[in-house]
Amino acid sequence: MQEPFRWIADVTVMDALESGVLDLPDFYFTGDDYRYRFEPEAKQRFLGLLRERFSSAVSYRRRAFKWDTVIEQKTVELVGWISRSPLLS
Numbered sequence: 001m002q003e004p005f006r007w008i009a010d011v012t013v014m015d016a017l018e019s020g021v022l023d024l025p026d027f028y029f030t031g032d033d034y035r036y037r038f039e040p041e042a043k044q045r046f047l048g049l050l051r052e053r054f055s056s057a058v059s060y061r062r063r064a065f066k067w068d069t070v071i072e073q074k075t076v077e078l079v080g081w082i083s084r085s086p087l088l089s
Contacts, residue, residue, distance in 0.1 A: 001075050008067060012046075012053045021045050 016022040026042030029035075038046070057064045060073075 001071060001078065004074070005067075005071055008053055009050065012050050016046050016049050021049055 013022075022038070022042055022045065026038050027036045028039070030037060054068045054071075055066050058067055058070060060070045065073075
């Protein structure tokens with residue numbers, strides 16, 4: 001269920017950079033594994049923004065839900081669909 005909702009994290013990254021929640025000095029290059037990491041304080045700021053995003057309201061089936069609730073519901077629906085699949089019989 002990661003891919004259908006990855007865009008939420010992607011948009012949050014863009015918002016964090018555009019708003020200044022994250023900035024270039026928050027990142028460092030480890031050198032040994034060719035990855036950029038972010039400082040612990042910056043990580044906490046970003047996670048706060050991400051929590052806000054997943055807790056924000058979205059209209060789903062004519063009602064307002066949090067994104068995390070919608071993702072949970074879609075996961076339950078997928079599990080139901082898979083369990084009824086003739087491929088598993």
